[in-house]
Amino acid sequence: GPKAALDPTLSARLRFLAEADRLKSVTRATLLADASRRENSAEHSWHIALFARVLAEHAPQPVDANRVAQMLVLHDLVEIDAGDTPVFGQVDAAAQAAEEDAAAQRLFALLPADQCDAFLTLWREFEANETADATFGKSLDRFCPPNQNLAAGGGSWVEYNVSYATFRDRVGRKIEHGAPALWQWLEPRVTVFFQQKLGRSTD
Amino acid sequence: GPKAALDPTLSARLRFLAEADRLKSVTRATLLADASRRENSAEHSWHIALFARVLAEHAPQPVDANRVAQMLVLHDLVEIDAGDTPVFGQVDAAAQAAEEDAAAQRLFALLPADQCDAFLTLWREFEANETADATFGKSLDRFCPPNQNLAAGGGSWVEYNVSYATFRDRVGRKIEHGAPALWQWLEPRVTVFFQQKLGRSTD
Numbered sequence A, B: 001g002p003k004a005a006l007d008p009t010l011s012a013r014l015r016f017l018a019e020a021d022r023l024k025s026v027t028r029a030t031l032l033a034d035a036s037r038r039e040n041s042a043e044h045s046w047h048i049a050l051f052a053r054v055l056a057e058h059a060p061q062p063v064d065a066n067r068v069a070q071m072l073v074l075h076d077l078v079e080i081d082a083g084d085t086p087v088f089g090q091v092d093a094a095a096q097a098a099e100e101d102a103a104a105q106r107l108f109a110l111l112p113a114d115q116c117d118a119f120l121t122l123w124r125e126f127e128a129n130e131t132a133d134a135t136f137g138k139s140l141d142r143f144c145p146p147n148q149n150l151a152a153g154g155g156s157w158v159e160y161n162v163s164y165a166t167f168r169d170r171v172g173r174k175i176e177h178g179a180p181a182l183w184q185w186l187e188p189r190v191t192v193f194f195q196q197k198l199g200r201s202t203d
């Protein structure tokens, strides 16, 4: 009826969801596992939400898989304004954090106030990387791309001419911090790949 | 350590997650809101998981937004084997359902048995479309594409030369069933679009 058609709360939510559609056009450095193209941040967000459901048992302390999945569904929306920052590129971390927080404020403010607050709080918890849910979620965000690189024949490691030391510092260290079991699984595979496929030292 | 690196449970889960990557290459009939390209089923799954979080309050009876979101993250995985079935195309519904159930069995069986059972049960609950969570989730899956079509200037409505009666039958009726408030919001907008932009009768 005409009342529902004019519901301002619902209209606000649908404006937010329409804006979110733009995340499908934000391109990442990572290739799909079959190396056919670069992936975008929306499909990446789907994939790691699935990682959260499937791998929650491997977190070093109990996590709420629902909260982790929700964080991961929301976490990259800021890239609609701020773009994706490739992990192996050069970056001013403070400037990037400020740009992403401004983006979070703009985007979530499209929603009704209570939902804006809830989403912004959850997004900032993820970014702060301190709670068990956030730390595990952040680790999944780092853990997913190396698996695609292994499948794709190198992917962003080749494109960015990444040394094992850089991979260890920017990716491995963070996976190890929030998901040591996943790092123990990944490390020997990446080491062998860097040595045998990329011919690079892993000392 | 070597033990974690050989963990068969973790390895099984990662094989499933690697297989899931293929959903990013399943193309749907729907265009992105900016009409720049067709969307794929992985980014669509992300988008409607977000719809579930944002719109749960508009369900006609209480739903568990976490369960709905999880159903929607899983619901299209079967398209890796069965492909996407455009809602306006011709289809043998029974054959499609059988093919999708076989796909669900193959894909979820990549996981450890307890997780396979849990995911298969949730996926079948969604497909059965009987519980409050499933019915609302199914409605979101129908509600999302028309919003993209409205933004994209017609999208799959133009490509498939869809009449308003067909839209009403294959899409509107199902949204109305599981999410009447969303249908009340959408119906007048689609009616005006069909009349004014597509020049089609909506009687």
Ligand SMILES: [Ca+2]
Binding pocket: A076, A084, A085
């Ligand atoms: Ca990111």
